[in-house]
Amino acid sequence: MKTTLFFASLFCMAFGLQLHAQTLKVGFGTDKIDVTRTKKDVYVPLTLKMESPETTKEVLEQYQVEIKVDESNTDILPSGYQLYFEKADLSSLGKGHEILLRITGDSIADRQRRLMLQIKVSPKDSSAQALTNTAEHQKLEILLNSYQEALDGYKYLAYVGTNFDLVEGIRAKDLFFATNVYDRPKAGDNGNVGFYLSLYGNRAFTQTDSSGTIRREVRFEALTDTTSQRITISDYYANKWVTDNIGAHISPLIKLGLFRSNHPDRKIDFYYAPSIEFVYRRTTLSFIDLERETRDTMALDLSREEAILDYTGGKSTTINPPPPLYTRVYNEYAFNLGILGVFLSLENEKISVRVHGSIGYASNYDRVLEEGLRTSEIRQRSDIFFSGRAWVTDAKSGITLQAEVTNSAINPRPFFVATLSKAFNFKKIGEFFQPIVQ
Template sequence: MKKTILFCLSVFLFPITLLSQNVVNISFDTTAVKYSKANKDQIIPIKLKIDSIVVDTLDNYLISIEVDKANSTLSNSEYDFFYRKTQLSKLNEEETTYLTLKKDTLPDRDRKIILDIKFYKNDTSRKIAEIANIGICKKLTITVAPLVEPELKGYEYLAYIGTNFDLVDGIQAKDLFFAANIFSSPERTKKKKVGFYLSLYGNRAISQVDSSLILDRVIAIDSLTENSFRVVREKRTVRSSQSTDNLGAYISPLIKLKCLNTPSSELKLYYSPSLEFVYRRTRGSIGDFVGTPKLDSITVTGNINDFPERIQRLPEPRSFSLNEYSFNLGAVGLFLNLENKRISVRVHGSVGYASNYFASFDRGLDNPPSLRNESDVFFTGRAWITEPTSGITLQAEVTNSLINSRPFFVATLSKAIDFKNLGSIFSPITSR
């Protein structure tokens, strides 16, 4: 009986106690959320639920949402958040404010922003008020995960953006490389017999440096006697260099070889004749002298006026820029393809007829290079290796001619992008 009376008294007196203690029921709609960084700013809504407010005078108190900087791990420079202190009397049943998560593409680990609900006295706006908040979600933890690059959905339609490697100048990334490859295997066609491979590309071949030319010239002829004179000769090593930018279009049908392919194998081999057009712009210099000149003098008996050679001046170094074109028709070609969830490897070799319009330096150092058109037999070998998670792609290429040997070597490092995501590269433009 006594326990029953005490229980009834406690139930009766509890609301009176709450009234005297300034009690509110205000909380976030959840205790934790998670977002991932993106390549653009994100606006995150922060919602407050106001279930009940029991205080002596509503106008005497302010509510604030603040970042717990002591426990938050995300840098202040990576987000924007501000909530103006608001009187309790002006609150609605549901309040919404916003946090801006700034764009970022750098790799990182998970970071956190912790938000707290706090109350202040209206007279100073600085003194924390003694208000009991019985809300369930009084803290909000926002977990910010690093940007996750989407994996390649497939290897059929890819664009590549990257750089060339010029091994002559050292292992360093140089100049822009781009390509767009479309690969339609015979297995994806209706009859599963013939597919095609299309490639549009722009790259720079590894620089070619030649130091085999020796300049031998007379620098002095001195008379010694009436019947003798001295001839002084100088030998210098002449260096010429050239680099070539290639812009090409390449297409090849892929014809399935039944005798070498099995349905269960990831490795496929196709017969692939090809057609390719390449525009090349070659820039270079000739006449750069390297090393220490070597001097040699001889005494000649005879009349100095009868000596056939005269003193030669040192030629000035020259630079040049030439446009070249190649049309390649590959009659014999093989295309090797390996694809799975971990890697894509493509190797293509082609041999056939070439019609080249190119520069020639066969007229010597003192004459400008000439342009000539000749037919030839060409060989081209290409290899592409792509990792799907990062899209990192290594590509190598070698092209040469049989009769007039002019080798071109290309090595590139790039990132493969699905065509549907290609617009993200130009986001600073398209977002305007």
């Protein structure tokens, strides 16, 4: 009896040691995949691979495998995916097992997201020994790339983006919007005139003028009974203009037979383009303290009282108080009649480039500042204006760079504009604002 119990105990210990020493491999087919999201749901097949040459089926039935989401390395919401897999016995996997992952469709372009999945092998009950998983790919990183829908032509485009202020540093500031309609001349003898319409709202570069705006203060300090020092302190102020523009521009396009090319991707259209433009400008003028101070110190072989008397000539002096800081807003208007104008466009399946230049008569209703920029009045002034605009749009992403410069010849007042925006076909603009209105 004792012998029987001894061999039975020895068998159990050997079986337990054998089970504890057993290893297997349960992993994904790879450690990283890329998935492109679309407006519709995307189904991604995933492969689970298992290798267990030394483990019996009876042992595998005591364990289960599950796939968990590593939330610390995942930045997509749970509503953005669904994994069609529940806990399963290791014995049911075989050498390969297919599971399905659904990526929820999204109509709004988004940045790249990441979903991290990891495999967990565990015993069904506490009496079973833990198995060691030595698979190479126990984690799977799924990179979800945002889809990019190419523009459906360039005839009707709307733009939403931001202005850049390069004077105060390269940074994005405030909203930019525009709508452009580009109707090419039709083919045939009676269709040689088209038109270009642009409605826009932008912000010009900040203009700063700090010349001549300095406040000086002179102080005297005693060093000894017979010596002193004179300190001249200079504070600097500046006038700053910020101009927001809302405008409407229209040009007839009269085709000119220049820049002919038989290559479809290099076809450049060149037009004579007189124009009419109305611009409403909201200008904010601020008198600001630059918070910049300089000090000039001079040693004098005079006592403090003697130095003051020598500086003032015996007259009493008062220290000028700091000038008052203020901000004022003006409404201004401009009417431009472009007489000499050209319009050039290069458009294909990859890119759209448009350049427009114009020279002509301008009727400006400007706020004219007087008496050190403290008083002003609206005046109508006739002038000669010149302007140039350029639009560059990538067809796949819709990313658009736009630059503009406008100035006058008689009363110079330059306006520089640079914007970065995304172009939409008119039928897509509602989808862009959908998260805002819902």
